[in-house]
Amino acid sequence: MSRTTDDLIIGIDAGTSVIKAVGFDLAGRQLASAAVPNRYETGSGGIATHRWQGLGRIARRR
Structure with missing residues (x-):
């Protein structure tokens, strides 16, 4: 397992039925989802919790 110290932006969408996440580098390239x-x-x-x-x-x- 390789680890880096690169900066990342992670977007998270916690919807009712699915939680989605996408990771980007600072240049806007998608790295993972x-x-x-x-x-x-x-x-x-x-009330839904x-x-x-x-x-x-x-x-x-990953």
């Missing part, structure tokens, strides 16, 4: 299913719970009054474990799963992907 990933998507995982999102899970949420519906509490009283029908996101469970953020999906964000951790997507952050660990």
